[in-house]
Amino acid sequence: MNVHDKEVNERLVADGRYVPLMEEFYTIQGEGFHTGKAAYFVRIGGCDVGCHWCDVKESWNAALHPPTAVEEIAEHAAKHSSTVVVTGGEPLTWNMGPLTKALKDRGITIHLETSGSYPVTGVWDWVCLSPKKTKPPLPEWYALANELKVIVYNRHDLKWAEMHAERVGEGCLLYLQPEWSRRKEVMPMIAEYVMANPKWRVSLQTHKYIGIP
Ligand SMILES: C[S@@+](CC[C@H](N)C(=O)[O-])C[C@H]1O[C@@H](n2cnc3c(N)ncnc32)[C@H](O)[C@@H]1O
C-alpha cells in the first residue's frame, strides 16, 4: 500500500465508513437473552480493555484486521440473516454510526456486544452490556442496556455485578455468565447465588458446549 492509499484508509476508518473486520460468520447466538437465535456475527478488530481471560485476544490488535467497507459488510449480512450481532474486539473503539446505518438501510435488527468502555455511537436494537473492571462502562451506557451480562471469575465478581445492576434501567435483564476456564469452579457459586437472588439469570456460552463458532 502506498502512502496516499494508507492515508485514505486511515481517514475512512476514522469516520467509520470502513472498520477493521476480523471475521463474519452466520451462527446461533450462544449467550444471554437471545440464546438459540440464528444471527450473523460481525467481529470487529481492536480492543484495549485488556481482560486477562478474554476469549478472542487475536482481536485486540486492529492493525491485523483489514479495513473493510461497512456497505460490503451489510451486503454480506443481509444475504444470511435479518439479525446481526456486532461484536469484537470492542466495536465502540470505532464510530459505529455508518455500520449501523448500512445495516438498518437493509432492514436488519442490530444487536451489540460491548464493554461500554467507549462513547456511544451507532443506533442499536439490542444492547448487551458486559462491564469490565479494567475500563468500566461510561455512564451513558447503563440506560441503553437491554441486558447486563457480568462475567464471573471469582466470588468478588458477584459484588461487582450488583454494583452495575443498581445502575441499569428497570427493564434491563440481569445475567451472570461463568468465565469459561473457571466454569467448573464458579458454576456452583453462580447457581446458589441465582436461587437466592432470582432477579439474576444464568447465561452460558452454549456455542462452546455444542462446538459451533
Ligand atoms: C469477546 S467480547 C467482545 C465484545 C466486547 N468487547 C465485550 O467484552 O463485551 C464478547 C462477550 O464475550 C464475553 N467473554 C469474553 N471472554 C470470555 C470468557 N473467557 N468467558 C466468558 N465470557 C467471555 C464478554 O464479556 C462479552 O460479553
Ligand SMILES: Nc1nc2[nH]cc(C(=O)O)c2c(=O)[nH]1
Ligand atoms: N455463538 C456465539 N455467540 C456469541 N455471543 C456473543 C459472542 C461474542 O463473542 O461476542 C458469541 C460468539 O462468539 N459466538
Ligand code: SF4
Ligand atoms: S472488552 Fe471484550 S474483547 Fe476486549 S478484552 Fe475484554 S472481553 Fe476481550
Ligand SMILES: [Mg+2]
Ligand atoms: Mg465469543
